[in-house]
Amino acid sequence: MTTEILTLDPSYPSEADLKEAGEIIKRGGLVAFPTETVYGLGGNALDPSASRKIYSAKGRPSDNPLIVHIADMEALGLIAAEVPRAALEAAKIFWPGPLTMIFRKTDAVPKETTGGLDTVAVRMPSSPIAAGLIRAGGGYIAAPSANLSGRPSPTRAAHVIEDMDGRIDMIIDGGDSDIGLESTIVDMTGPVPTILRPGFISRHMLSDVIGEVVVDPALREGAAEDVRPRAPGMKYRHYAPRAPLYIVEGRADAVRRRIRELLGEAKDKGLNAVVLASEESAEAYAEMTASEGDGGGDPGQVISLGRASDGDDIGHNLYDALRKCDELEAGVIYSEAFDVPKARDAIMNRLLKAAGHNVIKADDVR
Ligand code: TXA
Ligand code: MG
Numbered sequence: 001m002t003t004e005i006l007t008l009d010p011s012y013p014s015e016a017d018l019k020e021a022g023e024i025i026k027r028g029g030l031v032a033f034p035t036e037t038v039y040g041l042g043g044n045a046l047d048p049s050a051s052r053k054i055y056s057a058k059g060r061p062s063d064n065p066l067i068v069h070i071a072d073m074e075a076l077g078l079i080a081a082e083v084p085r086a087a088l089e090a091a092k093i094f095w096p097g098p099l100t101m102i103f104r105k106t107d108a109v110p111k112e113t114t115g116g117l118d119t120v121a122v123r124m125p126s127s128p129i130a131a132g133l134i135r136a137g138g139g140y141i142a143a144p145s146a147n148l149s150g151r152p153s154p155t156r157a158a159h160v161i162e163d164m165d166g167r168i169d170m171i172i173d174g175g176d177s178d179i180g181l182e183s184t185i186v187d188m189t190g191p192v193p194t195i196l197r198p199g200f201i202s203r204h205m206l207s208d209v210i211g212e213v214v215v216d217p218a219l220r221e222g223a224a225e226d227v228r229p230r231a232p233g234m235k236y237r238h239y240a241p242r243a244p245l246y247i248v249e250g251r252a253d254a255v256r257r258r259i260r261e262l263l264g265e266a267k268d269k270g271l272n273a274v275v276l277a278s279e280e281s282a283e284a285y286a287e288m289t290a291s292e293g294d295g296g297g298d299p300g301q302v303i304s305l306g307r308a309s310d311g312d313d314i315g316h317n318l319y320d321a322l323r324k325c326d327e328l329e330a331g332v333i334y335s336e337a338f339d340v341p342k343a344r345d346a347i348m349n350r351l352l353k354a355a356g357h358n359v360i361k362a363d364d365v366r
Contacts, residue, residue: 003165005157010034010174013129015136022136024169025050030057032146032160033133034174035125037098037183037199038153038319039160040069040143041168042133045079048112051142057167060149064232065115066142067100067183068122071134079120079140081106086210087188093209096126098183098200113142115232123183129174145182146171152239152319152354155180159323180316181346185231186213195219196231198345200315219349238353241325241333243274245355249337250362256284258362259334271331274301276321278308281336301328311340315347322354334360 008017021031028050030043041058043050045068055062068079073091076083080103087101105120114120125131134141145153148163157173164171184199186206195203195215207213218229229235248255248262259275266273277285282304303321306313325333335355338347352359 001166001169003161003168004170005161005173006170007157007173008129010127010129013132013174015132018129018132018136021133021170021172022138025133025137025141028053029170030054030168031133031137031170031172032154032164032168033130033143033172034157034177035069035127035130035143036178037125037181038155038177038179039146039157040125040130040141041146041160041164042069042137042141042143044138045069045113045140045142046108046110046138048110051110051112054142054144057164058144058147058149060144061236062112063115064144064236065117065121066113066144068109068113068120069130069134069141069143070122070124070139071096071131072124075139076122079106079109080104080122082189084188086193089210090186090193090206091124094201094205095124096131097124098126098179099123100183100185100197102185102187102189102196104189119187119189121185127174127178129172133172150236150238150240152241152322153182155316155319159319162323176316178316179312180319181343181350184346187216187230194230196229197234198349200343200346202342202345234353239319239322239350240354240356241322241330243325243330243333244358245322245325245333245335246358246360247335247337247351247355248360248362252281254362255336256281256288258360259336260285260288262334262360266332272301272329274303274325274328274330274333276303276305276325276333276335278314278336278338279304279306280308301330305338308338308340311338311342311344311347314338314340315343318347318350 100123155177184201185197218227
């Protein structure tokens with residue numbers, strides 16, 4: 001299959017621009033498109049054969065349900081059997097935006113789309129291209145992140161082309177995704193709204209609007225391995241670069257020292273090591289190397305994700321950095337733990353999953 005690449009202005013896509021893409025969706029084809037979180041791989045959510053195509057293009061297990069994207073509140077009635085008050089209040093504040101809510105589903109939504117579940121995940125994205133495509137495509141687009149299953153989610157069109165070229169009908173290039181991490185998922189079907197996947201919309205932001213919100217116990221740091229997450233997708237190793245990834249945590253200076261030691265050990269083993277770090281640490285590594293002179297250790301390849309004080313920047317750059325590790329043919333990856341303001345929970349959730357929960361404590365007495 002030849003994949004058409006369509007480049008659009010992310011702020012002003014016209015109806016004419018999106019007509020052909022909408023036709024592809026309506027006739028059961030697949031179009032990857034930008035959203036404010038990550039790129040999505042879209043197909044008609046009400047068409048079981050389109051959903052099957054999505055699973056096969058991604059290589060995704062078919063028990064892992066898709067999110068249905070809508071463009072206005074009127075669309076919700078056809079697919080959600082019951083919309084509790086808290087969900088309406090959250091929608092008023094956070095839609096369109098990076099929030100996905102789970103409802104009991106109606107018969108209009110095929111089981112192929114929901115991975116066999118009786119519930120449906122719904123999101124109203126704010127990106128103008130996404131909203132325009134949903135309208136042009138008939139109002140209901142099922143879209144997982146547009147990566148091959150297990151790979152980091154795509155935050156720019158080049159990432160989607162890497163994974164999906166030749167597998168789908170069209171890729172819309174609308175520049176970088178703003179946020180760079182997938183939406184917050186909240187289950188609205190129980191007595192208390194429950195976060196199943198942390199994202200840009202934090203628990204605090206939600207509870208300011210809708211009162212009590214809890215977090216799926218399986219997501220808590222240190223949760224036992226056998227506690228099953230309620231979002232099926234959260235159980236898979238995910239977001240992962242090819243090389244083993246270790247997170248080094250502790251006080252900033254101890255982390256830097258430990259990473260320097262690990263780099264030395266990797267070098268002795270002939271491993272190509274890549275470090276993911278804050279801008280401040282990247283500068284510190286460069287200084288350490290300079291002060292050690294020629295006899296000093298190799299600084300390795302350090303990828304800076306942004307200033308430690310800027311959670312938004314680090315979230316925005318995380319998936320691109322994980323993909324770069326593959327491009328650099330890393331043999332091993334060491335990442336700092338990012339104790340940043342705001343997006344911390346979302347960033348560390350993705351990073352811990354990418355690392356298969358391999359954590360090295362820098363302060364350990366050895
Ligand atoms: O930001 C996002 O949410 C992006 C963009 C494209 O909108 N989409 C996305 O989709 O991240 P995906 O398929 O990569 O992740 C969907 C997650 C999976 O973990 C899945 O298990 C969970 O949502 N999910 C979907 N429907 C569910 C349901 N009915 N109950 C529980 N979890 C559900
Ligand atoms: Mg995904």
